[in-house]
Amino acid sequence: MVLCSNPSEQFKSYQSEIEDAVISVMRGNSYVLGEQVRYLEREFAEYIGTSSAIGVANGTDAIEIALRALNIGFGDEVITVSHTAVATIAAIEATGASAVLVDVDSKFYTLNPAHLQELLTKKTKAIIAVHLYGQAADLDPIITFCNSNKIYLIEDASQAHGAKYNNKRVGSIGDIGCFSCYPTKNLGAIGDAGLVTSNNHELASKIRMIREYGWQDRVSMQPGRNSRLDELQAAILRIKLRHLDKDNQKRRDIAEFYYEKLLELPILLPSIRSNAESVFHLFVIQVETRDSLLSFLKEDGIIAGIHYSLPVHMQPAYNDRVIKSEDMTVTENIVQKIISLPIYPELSKSDLNKIVNRIKRFFNL
């Protein structure tokens, strides 16, 4: 069986390092928000290029806490895309704010800045730019829009640990960067984890307070919650962070192989911005006969994915509530055609050959 992503293969790559680190945490006397979290925060901030990083319980919390740190809540509006993990929108709603959903562009599948103006209201407080599939959203025009309208920019970099835009790592460009470290992510824990990044000391210390009851010296100075990161996950993430650039390069090599082998087929391959470096969290192609290709691959034990099969504004929990652009044509069209091919650092050459040969057979080649 070839899976779309396979975190247990990554565990095997670093098994002895991880097991040693886990045993050492268990034999210690600090299990939550201890020295492993502190080291991880320092190392991740240095890697991303921010003055601070704050460990939290998961990526959804990272976004919710980022919004709360910017005083965004009930009565406010936050613009983001519908073509994203539901988590992005769930996090907005958890603050009491309303999600305002905009279409993506047809080439890179990220927020289309051309539609921002029509969604702007007096209530708009922030934009969440989602760096989807490992590639940065088009931040330059989004930043110009944010600056001229005095609204905040949050980067949802959950699918793009290490990706670059104009030579800067994503998560270091907006006011706050948010990362999920769910096991399948480029930097994945063996459980839930998340990180928030910022170059603003005041915001960083507020985020640090909010993740633990709003505490400062164990006194709640503002409303907060529990979104602590544990030592086991932090220790594991520190190990994986050391290997992240190498693992991202392996993903790029796999992408290169797909580009080369699938070039002549009736498939739309992913486009990469000239000023961006993708970390290929996913390798998403478009095919007219998507469902039959998915089944054809599955018959041979190849499990491709769909990210995402239903835009958030069309999901039952959201369809009658979220505010959205009138025109969601691109989002609604691509979800019929996209397939995420298997991609992860440990994917073997023989599995890769099997995948491309099977796809070629599907097209009778």
Ligand SMILES: Cc1ncc(COP(=O)(O)O)c(C=O)c1O
């Ligand atoms: C774009 C995006 N945002 C947010 C999240 C939420 O992260 P988590 O599952 O860690 O809460 C994810 C993860 O699925 C994601 O892909």
